[in-house]
Amino acid sequence: MLYASTVITYPILILLSTIGKKSFENLGRLVNKSGDTIHRLLHPAEISFNQSQSIAQTMFKGKKTLYVGIDDTLIKKIYSKMMQGAGMFFDTKIGRKIMAFRLVIAVITDGKFAIPIDCAYLYAKELLDLMGEKNIRSKDDIAKASVEIAQKLFPGVNLIVVVDGLYSTVEFVSWCKHKNIKVEARMHSNRVVIYGGKRVKVRDLLKIKGIEPKGRQMSRTISVVWHEIDLELTIVRRVDKNGKESIVFQMATYKALPREHVANYKKRWSVEMINRTTKQELGLQECYSRKLETQHDHVAAALLAYALAQVEMKTCRFDKPEEAIRRCKTKNVNSLTVRFSRILYDKVHACA
DSSP states (O other): OHHHHHHTHHHHHHHHOOSSOOOHHHHHHTTTOOHHHHHHHOOOHHHHHHHHHHHHHHHTTTOSEEEEEEEEEEEEOTTOSOSTTOEEEEETTTTEEEEEEEEEEEEEESSSOEEEEEEEEEOOHHHHHHHOGGGSOOHHHHHHHHHHHHHHHSTTSEEEEEEOGGGOOHHHHHHHHHTTOEEEEEOOTTOEEEETTEEEEGGGGGGSTTTSOOTTOOEEEEEEEETTEEEEEEEEEEEOTTSOEEEEEEEESSOOOHHHHHHHHGGGHHHHHHHHHHHHTSOTTOOOOSOHHHHHHHHHHHHHHHHHHHHHHHHHTOSSHHHHHHHHTTSOHHHHHHHHHHHHHHHHHHOO
């Protein structure tokens, strides 16, 4: 219990901070300590993720099906050219390249609660040229490692990996298929598959009579072959709030009803929720150290703070993590440390 309380001190300060950026100096003002003292409270990323993984195991104990969400996001460092590992990445929201870290986050979720279990970095091309690509993990390597972590945490549980089109690669999908890992992923419409013995672009499948969902039918699943991989392709019909219809495509390595494929892919929303909430509420981008190791430790602590907010959300039966974070901000450091330490300690021993 004492060890857990020391690990969660820095994440608790993140939860409590309401004014300014989550810098060491601003966090120190909460407890009348210097920025250097707060820096010393920041544990290595591995320790923070060990605590997050423990939270995930206790929170989801007994669940028969869980989802592994993997997604990337930019951690903006616009005004710095001196931070280790930062590079120029294209920001789709503003339509230009910015200085940033590109972070891949792995999450375990049951569809309602979501706990981060790992993260890693993708590096800009100019850095890869300097560092040598053979020494750097690819996005597929990172995704595989995240899945393996989930398998070790939840042996025997039905795990479904949910990812966007970035991970719809031959390498990752074939690896999952070989390992009998269930994957639900977005598929780009320009991919070529074999259907009915003929090669056809995914978007051109809609020209085949009876393929496109019509009327009350919102999805349809067919069997296809892609790069010699047997897949289930789900055509999903979506209607926005203005009544405008669109079609998207999902691939899966397992058989299920069309509505089940659609419902499973929607669990990926929990990863996007983490990206948004940790940036807006928990200072994911607000570390100003030039050292990549310190940046990584801060990111892991911010993700642990989100895991603690999930614990509070479940304990208090809140609907959104923001509600749990607002409640945490009404407490002080000591009371929140005692509260979370007791909850985590009791949960671990209750599940032992």
